[in-house]
Amino acid sequence: MLSSGGQNAPLPPHHPRVAATEQEAERLDVAPGDSLLELAQVEFFDDGTPFEYSVSRNVGTRYELKDVNVL
Numbered sequence: 001m002l003s004s005g006g007q008n009a010p011l012p013p014h015h016p017r018v019a020a021t022e023q024e025a026e027r028l029d030v031a032p033g034d035s036l037l038e039l040a041q042v043e044f045f046d047d048g049t050p051f052e053y054s055v056s057r058n059v060g061t062r063y064e065l066k067d068v069n070v071l
Helices: 022-028
Strands: 002-004 017-019 035-045 050-059
Touching: 022 050
Parallel strands: none
Antiparallel strands: 002 035, 017 035, 035 050
């Protein structure tokens, strides 16, 4: 079974707001320099072994953040 977060990966104290690069702006259909929400996460197997690390940048007006821990 896979898990995200839980005891192995507490949420960071905040998720930074970053400015969209030219390439991100083109791909996300926003203006360069517009604010994006940056999220980083680590995925773990049940035994606590990490297997994936990802960073995403999201357009805040198209995104809803919910924290869900499944144990």
